[in-house]
Amino acid sequence: MRAVQILGLAAALACGAAASQAAVAPASASPLRLCADPANLPFSSSTADPAAPGLYVEIGSAVAQALGRPLHTVWSLSIFGKRNLRTTLLAGQCDLAVGLPAEAGFMGPRLIFTQPILQLGYALVLPPDSPARSIDDLKGLRVAVQFGSPPQGLLAARSDITSVTAMDPEEAMRRLAAGEADAAFLWGASAGYINRVLLNERYRLVPVQGPQLQFQAAIGLSNKQPGLRDEVDAVLPALAPRIRELSAKYAVTAGAPVVLAAAGSQQLALAEALASPAAAATADARRVDPGKGKEIFNSTCAHCHGPSGVVEDRKINLRRLQLKYGEQLEETYFTTVNGGRPSKGMPAWKEVFTHQDLSDILGYLRTIQEK
Numbered sequence: 001m002r003a004v005q006i007l008g009l010a011a012a013l014a015c016g017a018a019a020s021q022a023a024v025a026p027a028s029a030s031p032l033r034l035c036a037d038p039a040n041l042p043f044s045s046s047t048a049d050p051a052a053p054g055l056y057v058e059i060g061s062a063v064a065q066a067l068g069r070p071l072h073t074v075w076s077l078s079i080f081g082k083r084n085l086r087t088t089l090l091a092g093q094c095d096l097a098v099g100l101p102a103e104a105g106f107m108g109p110r111l112i113f114t115q116p117i118l119q120l121g122y123a124l125v126l127p128p129d130s131p132a133r134s135i136d137d138l139k140g141l142r143v144a145v146q147f148g149s150p151p152q153g154l155l156a157a158r159s160d161i162t163s164v165t166a167m168d169p170e171e172a173m174r175r176l177a178a179g180e181a182d183a184a185f186l187w188g189a190s191a192g193y194i195n196r197v198l199l200n201e202r203y204r205l206v207p208v209q210g211p212q213l214q215f216q217a218a219i220g221l222s223n224k225q226p227g228l229r230d231e232v233d234a235v236l237p238a239l240a241p242r243i244r245e246l247s248a249k250y251a252v253t254a255g256a257p258v259v260l261a262a263a264g265s266q267q268l269a270l271a272e273a274l275a276s277p278a279a280a281a282t283a284d285a286r287r288v289d290p291g292k293g294k295e296i297f298n299s300t301c302a303h304c305h306g307p308s309g310v311v312e313d314r315k316i317n318l319r320r321l322q323l324k325y326g327e328q329l330e331e332t333y334f335t336t337v338n339g340g341r342p343s344k345g346m347p348a349w350k351e352v353f354t355h356q357d358l359s360d361i362l363g364y365l366r367t368i369q370e371k
């Protein structure tokens with residue numbers, strides 16, 4: 001599962017609590033290596049205020065401290081994509097990844113989990129004076145949802161609720177704040193964080209229970225580290241109050257979810273249908289994001305293909321793909337980036353980037369084609 005992310009939120013956390021410092025560990029203790037996404041607030045950020053590096057980084061830091069080891073953060077884009085986990089956590093690049101869905105089926109036996117540490121899920125975002133207590137109370141209202149998310153599917157089945165569809169939680173919250181919607185139904189962690197840093201806690205969040213709406217998050221490790229897993233499990237109970245405190249600091253909502261059954265059996269059936277792997281994959285899919293593609297291109301591909309694709313040598317000039325391949329462009333692109341052309345010096349990227357990342361790069365390349 002790729003958790004819904006807030007991208008491009010530069011605002012610092014308006015919260016006074018100081019970050020916990022890793023304990024001064026004995027020089028002999030080897031660092032505990034935490035894999036984290038550098039741009040996934042409220043969970044982790046490599047560029048945020050050091051006093052608020054993100055919920056998962058602070059949980060990792062608390063675990064390291066409890067184990068008497070220094071924390072070392074290994075930054076990896078889209079860490080929670082399965083391919084990325086294969087090349088980081090499962091390849092021994094790091095020891096822990098905080099916040100993975102604790103489901104046996106998530107990635108097979110190579111990934112093992114601690115006990116759950118957090119519950120994450122979708123929530124209703126309501127004005128403080130709203131009397132709404134369940135989905136049924138949204139009748140007649142305009143409700144902002146994220147495109148492709150389970151709430152969008154749920155509300156699509158209701159003729160008495162108008163959906164206002166947004167591409168990401170930030171846009172949905174902006175539309176709500178601008179009066180284009182009366183309420184929102186969004187990934188709670190994102191909505192809570194935006195509500196805090198951009199909207200001064202204007203709204204009230206109510207988590208919603210239902211299939212594909214709530215997840216237990218745990219700490220994931222490679223199955224080569226069962227001993228470390230047991231050590232972490234042993235310190236987690238004592239860390240529970242700290243984790244609650246940190247969740248509050250980052251406005252990641254806790255609290256008893258409202259029961260979706262109030263929405264009627266038809267909706268429940270739909271939610272169950274959404275829980276099927278195929279539907280979940282659809283719900284996970286983001287649209288192509290050329291901006292993100294450009295970022296990846298310029299940090300990884302530009303070494304050989306030139307910054308923003310500008311390069312002399314025609315053989316590696318990716319601005320000529322359209323001229324060269326025409327209708328075969330997409331097929332040639334994916335064959336080449338997935339498998340590489342090892343004999344020519346083009347690496348294979350299949351194990352490095354998710355299909356979504358590679359699609360984003362293609363989306364960017366389409367914007368710079370020569371005519």
Ligand code: HEC
Pocket residue numbers: 297300301302303304305315316317318321324332333336337341344345346347349361
């Ligand atoms: C280490 C150098 C290197 C890096 C890094 C690299 N490439 Fe390449 N790439 C090459 C070379 C060399 C070729 C030309 C192979 C040939 O002559 O057939 C190539 C060819 C390609 C082609 C086919 C071009 C054509 O005209 O047929 C595509 C598409 C491509 N690269 C995409 C990427 C993307 C996307 C990335 C980043 C994820 C990337 N490359 C990173 C070296 C690199």
